[in-house]
Amino acid sequence: MSDSTLTAGSRVFDIDAIRADFPILQRKINDQTLVYLDTAATSQKPKQVIEALTNYYEQTNANVHRGVHTLSIEATDGYELARTKVAKFINAVRPEEVIWTRNTSESLNLVAATWAEANVGEGDNIVITAMEHHSNIVPWQHLAEKKNAELRYLAADEDGLLDISELDSIVDSRTKIVAATHMSNVLGSINPIAELANRAHAVGAVILVDAAQSVPHMPVDVQALDADFLCFSAHKMLGPTGIGVLWGRYELLEVMPPYMFGGDMILEVTYENATWNDLPYKFEAGTPNIADAIATGAAVDYLTELGMDNVWQHEQELTAYAMEQILSLDSVKVLGPQDSALRGGVISFIHGTIHPHDLGTALDQQGIAIRTGHHCAMPLVRSFDVVAAARASFYIYNTKSEIDALVNGISETERYFSRCPVA
Amino acid sequence: MPGGMSGLGDMDELYEAIILDHYRSPRNTAAVDEPDIDLEVNNPFCGDEFHIQLKIENDAVSAIGITGRGCAISQASASLLAELVEGKSSTEVQAAVDAVRRLLKGEEITDEETDILGDIEALGGVRKFPVRIKCALLSWVGLGDALKEHLDG
C-alpha cells in the first residue's frame, strides 16, 4: 500500500521530471509532438496513476466490504485509504464526509435529488451564478420547476467577474441553497466562495461549491471556505474517468435521504423494509468503482507531493505568460478577467475572423489540442454575443514553449486563411 | 508536405480553394421577399446558425437567400447550396441533398450525381475530418427537411 505520510511539496517542481511521468506527452499528432492544452476538459494521467490501476487489477482485485479473504480485505483497505487521502487533500473534518460518485455532474445531481428535494419548497429560491457549467444549471432548473421554486442568478460583470453588489437582495430569507462554481471553466474567473457562504449562512441557506476546476489546480480547504457541499471529478486532476467526489458536512449528509438503493447502502433488510447504512455507504449503493477510487488516491498523492501551492504558482506563471502572448495578437479577444492574477489557467478566446472550429482543426494539424465550442456553458458564451469560443487550459505538465507553439499556431492559421487560394 | 504550408498537414484537403472562395465571398446572401420556405438551422454544439429563405414558383426555386454565421466549412457549404438549388425543381433539390449526404458519409455517388454536384464535390474533403461532417451537412439537411415538409403541405 502506498504510504499515506507524504508531506506536501516533498518533491521538487521539476517540469522535465513531471513531463517524463506522462507517457502520452510522447505521442505524435499529425507528425507533430503533442501540445496538450485541454486539461479543463480532462487532464492527462501520470504513470503513477496508470500503474495504480494495473497494480490493483493484477494484484488485488476483489469486492469490498463483503469478504474475509485477503484480497477483499486489501481491496477494502485500498478503497478506504483513498477516501482518507481525498479527505485530507480538501481538509475535510472526517473521511466519512467523502462520498464517491461518478463525476461532478453526479455529485451535483445527488445534492439536488436528496438534500434539495427534501428542503426546497414552493416559493423558495435557489441561487446560482451566470457562469455555471450546464451540470450546475440543469439539475436546479429541473428542481425549481418541480417544486415551483425560483431559480435566481448572480450576474457576471463585463470583465467576467462575479457581481456580488446585489448579493444581499438576491440571496434572501427564501433562499435554500446557493450553488456556485469556484472557478469558471470558460472565463477562468475565481469566485469569492467564502463571501457567498457567509451570506448563504446568514439567511439559513447552504452553500454548494462546484470545484471541478479548482480542486485540481489550487489548495482547497472546505473548512476555510465554510462550504456545505463541494463537488469535483478525478479525471480533471490526474485521476481516471468514471469517478468523482461529493464532499458534504457530516450533519447534513447524515439527515439526507439516500440517492440510490441497493447493496452496501443498507444496514438491515427485512421483507418489509430496510434501514440505511452509516455514512458514507448510505450514498454508495452497489459495488463501487474500487479501482478508480484507488487510482484517485494515487493522483492525490502525486499532487500532494508536488504541493498544491506549487501547482497553483506554476499555473499562475503560465497564465500570466499566456495572457501576455495571446493578447499580443491583435486579432484575438480574451473572454473573462484581463488581469491574469484574477483567473486560473483557463483562457477562452475569440478570433476576429477565424471561427473556433477552423482554428481548432488547424491547430490540431500542428499537434496542438485545444477545446472549441460552447464549453457546456451555452448561456454564458452567448452572453458575449458569440456562439462558440476557443479555449486553452493549462496544468502541471505545460510549459511556456507550448504557449509559444499555440501563439505561433494561431499566426500560422491566420496566414493560411488569408493566403491567395490557388485553384 | 501536402499542405504546402509548414506544419498544416492535410488542411488543403479540407479547405480546398473553392471552399475558401465561397467562405470569403458567400453567394445569395440577400433576403428573399415573401419566402415560401423560411427556416433557421443551427448546430448548438458548434455554434453554427443559418437563416435560409426560398421562393418556389412553378415547382422551381426562383430565389434563395442564406445568411448566418459558422465555421468556414458550414458557410462555404451553405453558399454552395444556394448556388446549386437556384432554378432547380424540388425533385432535383431533393436528389442533390441526398447525393450530398452520401458524398459526405463516404458512400458511392453516381457519375450523373457528380455532374450535378460540380464544385460541391470539394466538400468531400471533410470525410478525413469526421467531426467536421456535421458542419458541412447542416444547411443541406435543414433544407431537405424543410422542402419535404413544404411539399407534404
Ligand SMILES: Cc1ncc(COP(=O)(O)O)c(C=O)c1O
Ligand atoms: C465547472 C465544471 N463543472 C462541472 C463539470 C462537469 O464535470 P463532469 O463532466 O466530470 O461531471 C465541469 C467539466 O467540464 C466543469 O468544468
